[in-house]
Amino acid sequence: MFDRRLLTNFDWSLFIVVLALIHCGIALIYSATCNAPGLGNRALYSRQFYWVLISLVFFIITISIDYHHIIRYGFFLYLINNILLLFLLLQGDLRAGVHRWITIMGINFQPSEFTKIIIVLVLAGYLSRHPNKEIKIREIFTLFILVGIPLILVAKQPDLGSAVLLVPIFIVMLFIAEISLKWFIPFIVSGLVALPILLRRLKPYQINRILSFIKPNLDPLGIGYQVLQSRIAVGAGGVLGQGFLAGTQSQLRFIPQHHTDFIFSVLAEEWGFIGCITVIGLFLFIILKGIDFAIHAKDRVGTLTAMGIVTIFTFHIITNIGMVIGLMPITGIPLPFLSYGGTSLLANTIAIGLLLNIRMRRFT
């Protein structure tokens, strides 16, 4: 089953860049948690390391199977994922009022991390089966339902960030599928209709996050303080940073969730502008590689899948870093490969595996 040609087409540079980012991530998690009280926190970076090993196993599995096979099972995966999300809503592990995790054999695992990839697979499968000229109102409607169900389930968890992320994936994939631009009109219309309804259904803390972004002084003790502290941490990094384990803002735990969503502030404070530019450069490398793979993919399915995955990464990176440096409102979206979180790491590694899979099989 394993063709030698596949190995020659394996893009080692992308793989090494990803490993480098994961490495940075573990170092940053260590820095963010080594001084925190409680043994549980100190063990976080080592727990992340076990997740790296698990992720590598799944990575190898992902690149071994021809992506066409994977996409063929896309709808099956889609159903399982929806069932898991529904199960979570009905009787989830209530962690701070949030239904996000399923515990399997002592390992907490977050199905919504996989929803994005599965949506990419399902959309790629569907769009490649329907040439762009065949796409009419019925197909558009089907696509809306396909994306809408998991979107609502994830939003109900409530994980609004991850839910909203499905929208750009959807739009970009339709765009790449060369759908006639007139079909984007329903998007704009439904978006305008849904916005006021959505705003009314938001939870107070979600409204608070958005309002505080517009007007930081609105919640000086809560979000406003977090945003300001995060900005101070980033700014205090300067050109070269305060040095590893030396960031006072991060070490003193003024920033909540600094080992997960706000990990970039630790990087910015301890490694400065140079460190940030390096990491952003690595991320950009991944994205451009992904776009390259999409352009040179063997077929339409490959192009669509690759572009879908590129979109996932792009939006994660931009919204997360944007949030840390005060360009975007606070959303609970992690930074790929750097934020602490096993499921997120696993999902991202699998996504990279899919990209490499498409590249490896471009000539077969």
Added chain:
Amino acid sequence: MTEFRKEESKSYFGRIIFITYLTLIAFFLLTLRLFFLQIIQGKKYRTLSSNNRIRLTRVKSSRGVIYDRNKNVLTTTRPSYLATITPEDTDDWDAELAFLSKIINLPKEKLYKKIHSSSKRKPYKQIVLKKDLNFFEVASIEGYKLDLPGINVEVEAVRSYPENEFAAHLLGYMGEISEQQLRKKKYHNIRSGDQIGQYGLEKVSNDYLIGLDGGKQIEVDAHGREIRILGSKTPTPGNNLVLTIDIRLQKFIEQLLEKKVGAIVAMDPGNGEILALASTPSFNPNSFASGMSQKEWLTLVNNPLNPLRNRTIQSHYPPGSIFKIIVAIAGLETGAIDESIVFHCGGHINIGRWKFRCWKKTGHNQIRLHDALVHSCNVFFYHAATKIGPEAIAHYAKLFGLGKPTGICLENEESGFIPTPEWKKRVLKTKWYPGDTLSMSIGQGYISVTPLQLVNLISAIANGGTLFRPKLFRYVLNSQGEITHFFPPSIIRNLQISARTLQTVQLALFGVVNEHGTGARARLPEVEVAGKTGTAQIVSLKENMEDEDLPERLKDHAWFCGYAPFSNPEIALVVLIEHGGTGGKTCAPLAREIFQKYFDLKHTPGGQGNV
């Protein structure tokens, strides 16, 4: 496949390039922002980050006030000055602490201990070194402020009870939140070290009173001194509570109870509002608010009279002859007896080898229900209860709310107990003897009630058969003085007792006070009072032995419950004096004084009339 590809490749390639440009622009913006924050403004942010120059300070909300029914203040707040230290802001805290220990008269070791014991605190969080500083200490610290960087004087609002022991069981006290309480969801807004209500109304209405803390985001200098306020959230004061209690009646009752052990509850029979609720001995809630020493606490807890116990709801006693009201109602309602039935009282009856006595040794001769209640004849009720049967009596007792907590909004209310033959067989594994019925008929034996249950019972008789849930809250006022919540009367049940039965009992209760009955000492010249006395035996007396001969701890508990005015009741009352002797001698005179006071107050400003 490949052909299909070529045909479309042009347009999809263009679209991918378009998206690539968008991505590059976004990444460029991120970099630009980082350049701005880290390189152009880097210096400014580095200063802000050193010593954590941006801090949050808390502005505590003020706790709501508790008022009596006429809006007289029952609780106030006094300022307490604290000496605090923020170790990160100090220059040389060894020297500073040595200096401070002289100012505030605390050994240096003790100060060190306080700092070490709070090692788990968050960075830059203040540690309290001493509470309740006096004026001289405050002035000294402020005066040497420049030599004591990092040491500050803070003001804290402390709950205070201006009349010390007044209504202590009702109002309760405040105390520091415990570790267990901190874990409860109910207290999720409260932080460790904060004071919350721990007993009485302070505890049960904590949510109303507490308010919402605010805070300030401030910029400080290198020594932690505030330079400017960057943002603030004003605290929301707690709501104020208006009780049903009348401070004047409550005070009068507490004076009457002074040096006695007992409980008195006054209630409006028309709606279940508690006008006064007193239990003695009492305690001083102020001593809890400022932190109590181990010794103080132990003397309070180990006091054999148990001052912390609210005897109106947390103690239960045999009701004695007051229970005859229930027997009479059970008899009339079941038809086992009627108003004209006559029994002979010869001073005692014999059941087997046991002798059951009437309180009057010579007996009451031929006696009917009315006079049996008026003169509290035991033998009449022995005969009546035997005819009625214990199950029916227990049924009516429970109908009047005995054997169950009334549901007043205070914690740890006792339920009291009403025995039944079924219970005795199940729990004590013995038969219900005829003698058990006789004991029950005069409110002795296994039966027990709380004073609050009795005042509720007598209220239901006074108002014509409605059992209310005793009510302590009238309404809630927000900090602007607007009523935000009103507490309507709450009915436990309508008793469905015939008007004739009630009238018979009411007339008998009138007789108890006004026809030379056992409660004659409760009689008032202008107002018609009705009531019933009771004497709860602790030991059964031997032949020819009088209660007066017994040592204090074995003396009977004395009861009186009643209401006035007879035709249109406004106040119902229960008086219990532990080891007080007979109800007629001890409690009826107290009841008379309270009734008198109530009707006097009615005609003075701030009284019932103008609310």
